[in-house]
Amino acid sequence: MKAIKSYLPILQWLPNYKKEHLNDDLFAGLTVGVMLIPQGMAYALIAGLPPVYGLYASVVPQLIYAIFGTSRQLSVAPVAMDSLLVATGVSVLATEGTDAYITFAIMLALFMGIAQFSLGLIRMGFITNLLSKPVISGFTSAAAVIIGLNQLKYLLGIDVARANEIHKVLASAFEKITEVHWLTLIIGIAGIVFLKLSKKLSPKIPGALVAVVVGILVVFGLGLDEKGVSVVQDIPQGLPAFILPDLSWELVQKLLPLSLTIAVVAYMEAFSVAKALEAKRRNYKVMPNQELIALGAANIVGSLFQSYPVTGGFSRSAVNEQSGAQTPLASIISAVLVALTLLFLTPLFYHLPHAILAAIIMVAVSGLIDTQYIVTLWKTNKVELGLLLATALITLVVGMVPGIVSGIILSVLILLFKAANPHMALLGRVKGFSEYRNLKRFDNLETWKELMIVRVDVPFVFVNIQTIKERITNAALDREGKLKYVILDAGSVNHMDATGIIGVRDLIESLREKDITLLFAEVIGPVRDAMYRNDLVKNVSGKMFFLTTDDAVKYCLSEDVEASREKMALQTNA
DSSP: OHHHHHHOTHHHHSTTOOGGGHHHHHHHHHHHHHHHHHHHHHHHHHTTSOTHHHHHTTTHHHHHHHHHOOOSSOOEEOOHHHHHHHHHHHTTTSOTTSHHHHHHHHHHHHHHHHHHHHHHHTTOGGGGGSSOHHHHHHHHHHHHHHHHHTTHHHHHTSOOOOOSSHHHHHHHHHHTGGGOOHHHHHHHHHHHHHHHHHHHHOTTSOHHHHHHHHHHHHHHHHTGGGGTOOBOOOOOOSOOOOOOOOOOHHHHHHHHHHHHHHHHHHHHHHHHHHHHHHHHHOSSOOOHHHHHHHHHHHHHHHHTTTOOOOEEOHHHHHHHHHTTOOSTHHHHHHHHHHHHIIIIIGGGGTTOBHHHHHHHHHHHHHTTOOHHHHHHHHHHOHHHHHHHHHHHHHHHHTOHHHHHHHHHHHHHHHHHHHHHSOOEEEEEEETTSSOEEETTTOSSEEOBTTEEEEEEOSOBOTTTHHHHHHHHHHHHHTTTTTOOEEEEEOTTOOOBOHHHHHHHHHHHHHHHHTTOEEEEESOOHHHHHHHHHTTTTTTOOSTTEESSHHHHHHHHTTOOOOHHHHHHHHOOOO
16 A cells, blocks of 8 residues: 555545645635636747647646645646747747647657656656756756747737747847837736736736736727737637547657657756755655656646646746645646636637737746856856856757757766866874874874875776876875875775776785885775775785774874774675
8 A cells, every 4th residue: 555655645645634724725726726827828839839738738737746746836737948848849840830730749748758757667766966956057047038039029029030049039030120019019018017016026916817817908998909919819618638649650759859858857847846845844755756757647648638748837836835735736726727717718818918928928937047046156166157158058059959968968077077087185194183184275284204195085986096096106206215105095985996996906006016005094894895805905914904094194103003993994794
């Protein structure tokens, strides 16, 4: 039963549901549902889909996630960044607005869901570690700019070319700048100002819905659609139909690479939001592998009901939490509200101006640009700032997928560079104590001409062992004729691979040729085991391992070391 509950978290919270939570969940569900209706339609536009598909994607996925998800407040529905990724990938396969385009977008949700579900089953939740914060921040900031600029078409009322490269969008906008439809621009700016003000007053105010209602009333009352203001027009009424996909190998080949990209990006976005919410509540635990399964199931089942890719959104989830949501019942209520809208209210959106939807999008994505983090990196880490800016620049100029891929490659290269150039320090003893510190950082440390103490703060692996050998050997050569011992403080070395073992053996031999003995201090168990398994210390005197650096120093200075401590230093499970 426990295993079943781990895969169906609804069995954990629903049987133990407290009646006092109902009011909180009801209020939160209605609040998010009201927010989701205009937001879903707006995000569908980003994806290049008719607005109704944003509502379709807000019904079934929420219900499925409530069954399988481990987060109590995460709201799963369309989001801006993934919508843009959909438009980026599908636009090269089919013309926007065509049946083929819609089919590809829905199939993308299916493949994305299968990828996420499969990754969850094989316990790949750790992939959240693949993307560093600078890469994510650079990518999302650039995506926000691209999304915002692509709304100029609706905000200005002109035919601006849709593109994922910033220069193409700006060039197209400047070409048509004299054709701006001023009524449309006024409506859009008014919408932006109102949404910004409502956010400042209270996050619980359904600013987007109010803007939608006012926009519809103004356009309808003044007949602005007849004066050139673009409106949504007819939105199909009724719940999304169940449609089995018509799969082909050709379709799989076309959509698989993009679906894998969106699957990882969407999961990381949702998981980061879920962990942030978990930290606030602390009464449940978000499980990474189960979140992959939950998001995968939401996308798979959602695609069968005409949903395009969805994930957990920050703004909606934050509002859900702030509105008092206690359980996933709040998401179920949100889904029911959207379903009722589809059944009965879609005709009311006929006169909804596209400019208002553009305003909703632009205000929503502006929060994705984390300027504070950029300032922090400027003060603390210029390398990571460079990584952020490089990721953002490539995303803006080349495209979304090249941007995220380049960011990952650059972060891996930086990691390899750091690994290949490890931090090492020559140590001295603090006078009057048995502690040892970096000679470059501390003054008045004790040193001895016949011994040298080196601390290495990385694993001994193939990417760095040559550098470690060269640095230790060169430091030893500088004191040739005087040096008798090199003590390696290995307390920070948590791993040795096969190449590292060979490198250490070579180091022992090369130092021995110069009548210098290499000693090891504070070697942790797994590393000591690896050294024994590889016969690194076979036929070598037991006076090679020491429990502490101070024990090794005492030995070199011909001071006594307790036999019991020697025994502990040599202990292994190899």
